[in-house]
Amino acid sequence: MKDESTVSSGAVRVVPAAEAPGIARIPLNMTKKTMAKRMTQSAQEIPQFAVSIELDADELAAGRGRINASLTTDDEKVSVTALLIWLTGRALCRHPLLNARFDQDAVIMHEAVNIAVAMDTADGLKAPVIRNAGVLELIDINRALKDLSARAGAKKLAMSDFADATFTISNLGMMGVTRFTPLVNPPQAAILGVGGPRTGVKVQDGKLFPVQTIELTVSADHRILDGATVARFLQTLKESVNPMFSQLL
Numbered sequence: 001m002k003d004e005s006t007v008s009s010g011a012v013r014v015v016p017a018a019e020a021p022g023i024a025r026i027p028l029n030m031t032k033k034t035m036a037k038r039m040t041q042s043a044q045e046i047p048q049f050a051v052s053i054e055l056d057a058d059e060l061a062a063g064r065g066r067i068n069a070s071l072t073t074d075d076e077k078v079s080v081t082a083l084l085i086w087l088t089g090r091a092l093c094r095h096p097l098l099n100a101r102f103d104q105d106a107v108i109m110h111e112a113v114n115i116a117v118a119m120d121t122a123d124g125l126k127a128p129v130i131r132n133a134g135v136l137e138l139i140d141i142n143r144a145l146k147d148l149s150a151r152a153g154a155k156k157l158a159m160s161d162f163a164d165a166t167f168t169i170s171n172l173g174m175m176g177v178t179r180f181t182p183l184v185n186p187p188q189a190a191i192l193g194v195g196g197p198r199t200g201v202k203v204q205d206g207k208l209f210p211v212q213t214i215e216l217t218v219s220a221d222h223r224i225l226d227g228a229t230v231a232r233f234l235q236t237l238k239e240s241v242n243p244m245f246s247q248l249l
Contacts, residue, residue, distance in 0.1 A: 129161060189225060
């Protein structure tokens with residue numbers, strides 16, 4: 001009986017992949033196995049579509065600057081991601097279908113807005129949850145986000161930190177990405193992808209002015225949502241920046 005590693009096909013020697021030079025087999029850890037399973041489920045079972053809108057990054061930065069100037073310590077300074085979680089939580093309260101899930105012959109509506117936040121860690125992508133993001137104050141969301149981020153970096157997240165998510169935010173703006181379309185994280189109905197700032201132009205009083213924008217993209221489950229519903233959610237998110245900030249100052 002011939003050894004498989006020495007079987008030849010014509011002039012080409014067939015070598016098992018595990019033994020081929022320059023190839024390594026890297027076993028998946030539990031986190032990556034779970035992610036692979038969920039993303040396969042997402043791509044195969046959920047009919048998805050995406051809708052994007054541009055947010056005025058200058059307004060967002062100015063509002064963040066005013067908020068941080070009013071805080072007493074550096075530990076309290078809020079991040080862009082914390083701001084977006086806070087704004088998104090309130091927008092989801094006004095557009096609850098994006099905070100729902102599909103269940104065969106029904107749509108399950110969630111009363112609480114629990115936002116999972118995608119984080120890049122040494123163990124791979126993790127998405128711990130900030131609960132009740134629709135009613136929490138901005139400072140509380142910022143503290144919760146910092147706590148989850150610190151514990152994710154120290155590999156101290158518990159299973160309970162990942163439970164009960166109803167919506168997900170993935171922000172790649174800090175990595176230089178200006179636009180991307182994330183996959184829905186089942187069984188959630190939608191996910192928000194946040195890009196980094198880029199320079200555009202706006203027309204004011206008949207003149208062109210440079211402006212920094214951030215592109216927000218929602219991927220959504222078409223069994224629950226349609227384009228108009230998602231567009232209205234994004235419009236609410238865009239238009240809420242200045243009014244929301246003015247409530248804090």
